[in-house]
Amino acid sequence: MTVSRVVNGGANVRETTRVAVLAAIEKLNYSPNSAARSLAAGEATQIGLLYSNPSAAYLSQFLIGALAAARKAGCHLVLESCEGERADEQAEATRQFVSTSVEGVILPPPLSEAAPVRAELEAAGIPWVSVAMGLPPARSLNVRIDDFAAASAMTQHLLDLGHRKIGFIRGNPNQTSSAERYRGFVAACENAGLDIKSMAVEQGYFTFRSGIVATERLLDRDDPPTAIFASNDDMAAAAVGVAHRRGLHVPQDLSIVGFDDTSLATTIWPELTTVRQPIAAMAESALNLLLARLRERRGAGGGKLEEQVLDHEMILRESSGPPPGAAPAPGKTAAKAAKRR
Amino acid sequence: MTVSRVVNGGANVRETTRVAVLAAIEKLNYSPNSAARSLAAGEATQIGLLYSNPSAAYLSQFLIGALAAARKAGCHLVLESCEGERADEQAEATRQFVSTSVEGVILPPPLSEAAPVRAELEAAGIPWVSVAMGLPPARSLNVRIDDFAAASAMTQHLLDLGHRKIGFIRGNPNQTSSAERYRGFVAACENAGLDIKSMAVEQGYFTFRSGIVATERLLDRDDPPTAIFASNDDMAAAAVGVAHRRGLHVPQDLSIVGFDDTSLATTIWPELTTVRQPIAAMAESALNLLLARLRERRGAGGGKLEEQVLDHEMILRESSGPPPGAAPAPGKTAAKAAKRR
DNA sequence: CCGTGGTGTGTTAGCGGTAACGGTGGCCCG
């Protein structure tokens, strides 16, 4: 029992015994049996994770983070895919969870905003945590980054390089993060005294395909932009492809930046300047938030942490540079500041 | 107890009681508590999964499969990444597992062939299962597809389309699957009465970058190939990129096919004709094989299944077509047979 | 008629932890 108290950081253990126990643990190479623990404690053992077809890179990072947290907590992750866009498909996939008695559900994007899913969970009384929503509703469990600030910083980066005409490719309109990123872009432009009307904005849907179409439109304009800021890496990669097909060099003729820092960003050439989301950490946070809520529900009370905003990071790589005909050597020299990877 | 027997398919239960129990289970919406189960059965609870930087798409699929199997078996997956190529880094990462007392380890490629890892596990007496080796050593636990047959079939597809000069980009030479795929390519060519010397072969390393270099070399030849068979999708995607930069249309001017069917294959444009590996199923098989081995070790005896070869599948998409100047309408018409996705 | 050997089912004793409660001492207070 005392060992249990030490391991779980329980109160009322003398310092001397505590170190003695820890020493013994070390010597015996003891590690607690998670099965026994969760059996005895009657804790949540099944946590659902409903995923839709996000980028594979996103999903793998997310799973890594969620798995690490799940193992620490001794609970199992139950995966369920929900590829469908239709409300009934989403509801059906969610019901799957309800029937297999998962005790809480994690919703990575884009499902974090899927109304049918949330309605179904609400009805079943199963708590959930949304991940990476741009603008989560109040009093909901959620983990995210500051999309507004991130998009704003990225725009500032392009402005600092000397770009004045920037093309922006928006994300899927039914995800609030799209709107937040756009808001960040607009704010940075206006902050620099530029009229948003002088910028080129096209609608995209976070897919590679939509990125192709949007980029074609941007480059077909009479006064094409010297830089393109796509709302995610897939669309940025598409933009690079289109640029190449048109014989434009990136970044000499056209700068292209993305968002998310998925593996696609470093797979293509040139590697993308982008914003990194700490995906694995977000997944861990999400699971912990959910477990805390479940504990609280079970009567333990405890802190009422509901929202967690993690830090993003600007990742400067080779796809962004000064606009053509800019001051110094027109090419690879400038803006090699910050973190290059 | 009788319930336990029914649930676990135990022997010596009368048929009438069996259905009665099942009915009760259904009515009560009962589901066994996996924590209690693994506690009582004293089964393996921690299975390691040592991954290196495979394509993110591969990893996510793999994790999905492994997780599903792990949950069914009631065991936890312990992830550990091992990005390093150096022997000591790999040994170190492996020792991490030994110290945290995982009971078995799953090795997806390319770590399935990493000698330091295997040596370390051997020394610690921890069983492991290799996934997707091309030519696994005898008496080792492994799950794979028939790389030889798959590569051979893909080559045949190109030959059937009319290609006579095919460029082949080999995979990383320290993975046996590279050699097997190459062997399959050679066999199909020779089988068609073509001299392998008339084909163009370049060395690649399964990376996008290496694919660019290899493709440049192939296309710089005096007599460039009309089709390129890359040993994985990343290199095929690179080939598509190079082709586009050179103003070549895929597949009208150049057919390009890959291997693996990772998400990259459908992300880029045109979508890649490739060979699908049932990644999730392979992960499931791997875990089950490992658990069977552990049970057997624990004295239960049982079947001695050691190797499992799963089916691959040819996926025909838009990146392959007849060579330029071929018989019918030079382009999209031919070879729309088989499964198009 | 009684062993003997199945076949089906119930009993017992854990698996390795933790909640809840029961003891100890020591300290302070009345």
Next chain:
DNA sequence: CGGGCCACCGTTACCGCTAACACACCACGG
């Protein structure tokens, strides 16, 4: 100086399941 309170640690009784065994029952052969 006795009682109350607290800090500290040990006991007990489970958590939900399964291995191992005990038991009833039947068929069969000698």
